[in-house]
Amino acid sequence: MSSSKQRVILVTGANKGIGFEVIKKLLEESSASSNNLILLGSRDLKRGQDALLQLGSPSNVHVLQLDTSSEESIARATDEIKQKYGGQLDVLINNAAIASWNDTAETARDIFATNYYGIKLVNKHLFPLIRENGRVVNVSSGVGAWALHDMTDEIQKKYKSETLTEEEIDGLVKDFISAIATKTIDKIMPNTKLLGLCYSGSKTALTALTRVEARQWSGAKNVLVVSVCPGYCSTDLNNHGPGSRPPALGADSILYVVNTPKADLENGEFYQDGKKLPQSSAFTVNIRDRLKASNMKFDRYKFIVQCIIGENKGQGVKYSCRCLWDADTDGMAK
Structure with a gap:
């Protein structure tokens, strides 16, 4: 049971990666660690x-089983919070996510089930x-802003609408998943x-939500x-990909919006x-620098680098490039 003075914080997907680092850093906050009850x-x-064992089994950190892709699991976790922790939360960090390079109908359903619907x-x-x-902190990604930038003007207008509703986002997501399944995604994201x-x-979709x-x-x-x-960040999600930064820095980015006075943040x-980042932005990351910074042999990845930064064109090149990358990695970065 939590006390009324404790700050109750739930971090989803926290058994490893960035979520785990968030909890480590919460425990390191000397002035507040003893006053945090962390789930x-x-x-x-x-x-x-x-x-929990890796953290040293601190008394103020409790494990909560929660599969964010399952409403049954979410309902059980909700009941557990009510029964064991007074039914109160101060901070909810939605960190759990899955990823893949493969754009198939099954992958689309699985990814959106966790990253959006979940x-x-x-x-x-x-x-x-x-x-x-x-x-409530929804852990999204800059790649979402890149994706929106590459969508048609009509779809961008819908996503950016000041009167956007959850039902409208659901419709956009449904169309996106359908386009992946029917291999017509170019109608939504031409020339991406x-x-x-x-x-x-x-x-x-998550940033819009x-x-x-x-x-x-x-x-x-x-x-x-x-x-x-x-x-x-270097996590299992992107198979600790080249040029990634330590997950502790990702945790710092999250904790900024957890601990900064509300007056210094803008809702939504x-x-x-x-x-503050824009909802939509062009893809400008210098992949060459990322690879060089990781001390990896540049020639090995030359083909994918050329592809991503636009030195080669066409869907055939893109998918060849994807196959080359999949030979070394299986995931995607936050």
């Missing part, structure tokens, strides 16, 4: 317990438990050079709802490393 959300209970369901079940002046479209598209939820929830209990990009906005 370590993990899809697999055993892995969650192993993570977070919608988590928020639906847990928002009633958020205390006044609480916070991005890979891992299912992942990036799910993050476009954050804006809608901020409008819906800010009034009743003055809840702050923001999205945050942790950056391209998208942040990274303490700075």
